[in-house]
Amino acid sequence: MFELDHVVYFTKKSPSTIAQEEIIEGIHPVVGGQHLKWGTHNALLYTKSSYIEWLSIEDASRAQETSHPLIKQLLFDLEDHEGFSSLCLRSDNLDKMNRYFIKMGYKTSGVLPSERMTTSGEVIRWKMLFINQKTDNSLPYPFFIEWQQAAEERFERLRSEGALTPENESLTIKRCIFHVHDVEKKLTQWSRLLSLPTKGNVLKLSNTLFEFVESTDDKERLTFVDIVKA
Template identity: 45%
Template sequence: MYLDHIVHFIEEEPEKAVEVWKRHGFHAAKGGQHLNWGTHNALLYFKDSYIEWLAVEKMEVAEEADHPLTQLLLHDRKGFGTICLRTEDIAQLEERLKGQGIETTGVLDAERKTESGGLIKWKMLFLKEAVSDNLPSPFFIEWNESDSERYEGLRKRGAILPDNEKQAIERCIFGVHDPAASAEKWRSLIGSLELPNCRFEFRKTERKRGRLEEVVLARGTQEVSFEEGVYCIPPNGNI
């Protein structure tokens, strides 16, 4: 299991996120639309994971969408929302979680219309839990393409440049009210807090809401705040 991506909710248009992060030296790109959820996004890819800046595009659609991520977006509006982990067998994962007595949404089919009009498809799995100020559990994804096929498509579309693939997310730091309990819960879900491509840490927070608080990139030394999320990035970005 790998970190697939971080979901960061924003109130700005996705194009604005692209502009801001290009000024920090990163090649970000407009993603596309989730027509059934009323949302759209911008994306910043690294060598084996990415950041998704997710915003409401059509409120009337989002409010009617029976989808855990959209519901969390409407609750939080801005700031880091949750993280997604990549698996090669989401059906087997669902069976394991059910065997642990964990209720899930079942495997959900999903798709996104790209800026060029293409359609990207994947499968998702969420734990069934109420949207609240408590730290959301991670959700899971299985892409319809292999990683090599997916990245080749991203290169062809210009969503990722060679320098993007030199960068990586090293750590995700979560602010919670009971770090030990949160760490134990996540270990039971995913087996380890040390994934092959990222480490998860939990620290005590005084904030009302338990959420991801800081994302640390490789060689990150400079803190940047954006839409209530904190990133530790290399001073010159990755361009």
């Protein structure tokens, strides 16, 4: 069963500005750090089992040079859109998952090594996997992450840094709402990819719900994240 790892909000604001201005249930995000290879940086707000990432461009030339799927989507969306855009699901074994997706007929990015340098200079490492898609107005599939550290070890580090407080752990991402042009089509596509049954217009993960709503918006995107007290 998949778990939501994080949702991504594309913004033109800097992480320090986000950390000052944004507030959810009385809690401010923290500055995350830099993705030096991608030319981006982020702010983060953790909840009980997932988090929100505000992602923005720090080095435009470096961002333009990268072929990373998420950064290509960031550049495309920021031409006319700031807001929630994509999301990431956790996996314990991306190599195995990649083989499974290929067997199912999907083309993938392959497993991508990734890292972020924190404000203290520490380097955090993980792996990522994307389903190959055109970068356009259609809804991007979720992407996948495998952290270098075990979950409890990672959460304990976040607690010790003050990024994951008891107040943060009282929050949960209850529901993610996607605006799409054809609900039935998107439900079928995502249900097949994630091997999840549908119930009405909803897919149920172990720590959140995905809800698909018909819309005439130009872009099909994640549009609303429902955060509640756990």
